Amino acid sequence: MKRYILSLAYNGKNYHGWQRQPNGITIQEVLEDCLSKLLDTPITLTGAGRTDAGVHAATFYAHFDSEYIFQNKEKKDGFVFKLNRFLPKDIVVYDIMIGLDCFHSRFSAISRTYKYYISLSRDPFANDFTFEMYGTLDIINMNIACAVLMQYTDFSCFSKSNTQTKTNNCRIDKARWYYEETKLVFEITADRFLRNMVRAIVGTLIQVGNGKLQPHDLHEIIKSGDRGNAGTSVPGKGLFLEQIEYPKSLIQKIL
Numbered sequence: 001m002k003r004y005i006l007s008l009a010y011n012g013k014n015y016h017g018w019q020r021q022p023n024g025i026t027i028q029e030v031l032e033d034c035l036s037k038l039l040d041t042p043i044t045l046t047g048a049g050r051t052d053a054g055v056h057a058a059t060f061y062a063h064f065d066s067e068y069i070f071q072n073k074e075k076k077d078g079f080v081f082k083l084n085r086f087l088p089k090d091i092v093v094y095d096i097m098i099g100l101d102c103f104h105s106r107f108s109a110i111s112r113t114y115k116y117y118i119s120l121s122r123d124p125f126a127n128d129f130t131f132e133m134y135g136t137l138d139i140i141n142m143n144i145a146c147a148v149l150m151q152y153t154d155f156s157c158f159s160k161s162n163t164q165t166k167t168n169n170c171r172i173d174k175a176r177w178y179y180e181e182t183k184l185v186f187e188i189t190a191d192r193f194l195r196n197m198v199r200a201i202v203g204t205l206i207q208v209g210n211g212k213l214q215p216h217d218l219h220e221i222i223k224s225g226d227r228g229n230a231g232t233s234v235p236g237k238g239l240f241l242e243q244i245e246y247p248k249s250l251i252q253k254i255l
Contacts, residue, residue, distance in 0.1 A: 003099040005063045005251060006031070006045070011090040012056045013128050013237065019050045027051075027091060031062070034086040038079070039068050048105045048244050049112065052196065054236035056129065059243050063105045070096065076254045098252040108250055111173060111189055113243040114198045116234065118184040130183060131238035137184065137209030139177050145208045145215040146175035149201065149222075156225035158201050159194035168194055168225075177205070187242075196233055204231035 008031075016024030020032075028045055035043040045062040070076040076096055083093050102108075118137075119130035126132075149172055156168040174189040186202050204221065207213040213221075213231075221229045 001065050001067055002069070003063055003065050003101055003103055005061055005097045005099045005103065005105065006093055007095040007097065008057075008060050008062065008091065008093045010057050010060065010092070011128070012051060012054050014090060016053045017051050017055065018047045018057075018060075024053070027057075027060075028062075030088065030091060031093075034083060035064065038083060038086065039066060041066070041068075046105050048109060049193070049241065050195065051241060052199070052236050052239075055239045055241070056237075057241040060241060061105045061244055061246075063099055063103060070254050073254055096254065098254060100250050100252075103246075103250045108246050109192075110245045110247065111191055111243075112193060112241065112245075113174075113187065113189040114193070115188075115240050115242045116186040116198060116202045117180075117238045117240070118186075119182065120184055121182045123182065126183075128237055129240075131234050133184075133206075135210065137206065138211065139179075139184070139209065141215050142177045142205050142209045145205055145213075145218050146177065148215055148218040149175050152222045154225065155194060155197060155201075155222065157221055157227055157230045158197045158204070159227065160196040161227055165194065170194065170197070175201075189243075198239060199233040199236065200227070200230050202234045202239075206234070207231045 010027050016026050018027045020026050020028050028047060032043050032045050043064050045064050047062040048060055051057060080093055080096060117130040119126050119132045153169045153171060155170055159168050170193060171191045177184060177186050188198060208215055
């Protein structure tokens with residue numbers, strides 16, 4: 001039995017997130033069904049995280065265990081090609097790699113990076129991938145507020161309630177706003193994220209940008225641990241999981 005790792009990406013518009021749901025189609029369900037048919041055995045995937053409905057992933061990893069053997073790179077590449085022929089156009093598998101037995105797509109990750117895109121002008125080609133806003137946002141104050149974020153580790157105030165996580169502590173390594181042509185981009189890197197955390201942070205920082213909150217107000221919001229004190233979550237369509245880092249020693253290429 002070998003542990004294999006899928007490297008993939010997806011447009012989340014038509015899905016109820018990554019994880020299987022009883023009432024909606026998900027990325028995990030589609031991938032598992034295709035893999036199970038091609039390998040002629042039930043396949044269960046474990047993903048790197050649980051992206052919400054409508055959220056996209058420019059980078060995502062998922063592992064599965066199988067007795068199937070990819071003898072060489074040519075065989076593996078042929079399988080990836082066939083798999084992508086079975087998958088819908090909004091999901092793509094880039095590669096299949098071998099993981100050590102201890103590799104876990106979720107728990108072995110060192111860091112994750114998300115980006116949130118806000119469109120500052122009407123763009124018919126960006127409707128599915130940005131949150132359209134009008135008016136002026138104070139990016140200087142928003143970045144001052146980002147510095148406040150990085151002083152804390154307990155982010156209960158930005159977490160969806162009634163989750164089953166053992167702790168709401170996260171280590172934020174980077175948080176910043178910057179312009180990219182006609183878009184305003186929020187980038188955040190942390191060792192882990194809570195459910196709804198990034199969208200709740202963005203919604204709160206927008207309130208800083210439009211003057212409804214001051215950067216120092218984040219101290220009290222975070223200390224309160226109360227989701228009701230933070231801003232409204234922004235729509236999922238502007239959120240992308242951009243990068244996931246793992247210890248290189250846990251992953252091997254198929255040669």
